[in-house]
Amino acid sequence: MTDALRRAIADPGSVHAASRPLTPDDVPVYSQAALDRAVAAERARVYAELGNDHFVIFAGDRWTVGHSAECRLSGHMHECDYHAAVARIATWHDPGRDGRWRIDAVDSEGLPSLVRADLPGDPPAAQGETP
Numbered sequence: 007m008t009d010a011l012r013r014a015i016a017d018p019g020s021v022h023a024a025s026r027p028l029t030p031d032d033v034p035v036y037s038q039a040a041l042d043r044a045v046a047a048e049r050a051r052v053y054a055e056l057g058n059d060h061f062v063i064f065a066g067d068r069w070t071v072g073h074s075a076e077c078r079l080s081g082h083m084h085e086c087d088y089h090a091a092v093a094r095i096a097t098w099h100d101p102g103r104d105g106r107w108r109i110d111a112v113d114s115e116g117l118p119s120l121v122r123a124d125l126p127g128d129p130p131a132a133q134g135e136t137p
């Protein structure tokens with residue numbers, strides 16, 4: 007980054023008072039590898055900020071999956087393995103399963119590994135076995 011660009015960023019009003027206008031040479035050029043690293047770092051920051059877990063909420067005979075930030079941003083949410091895994095076990099109603107669960111993994115048989123993740127204020131979980 008050139009001194010002229012640094013001054014223009016720090017004090018945009020100084021651009022008008024600059025002795026010369028900015029030129030393309032004032033703009034830094036980054037390698038594709040550096041840009042890829044910056045994009046990956048920003049993506050990781052967004053995932054960390056928004057949370058990158060999948061959740062499922064069972065309520066009676068209904069259920070809904072909350073997809074991870076990565077899944078939502080991928081454009082492939084309709085192909086989500088976590089959603090498909092929950093659909094495999096949601097074919098029957100289990101009252102002990104009602105509530106909110108984090109989907110930690112999908113096993114080799116395509117079944118979800120669930121960990122209870124009720125939110126404060128949710129009704130108390132029914133006593134029962136985990137799904």
Ligand SMILES: [Zn+2]
Pocket residue numbers: 060073074077078083086087088089
């Ligand atoms: Zn998903």
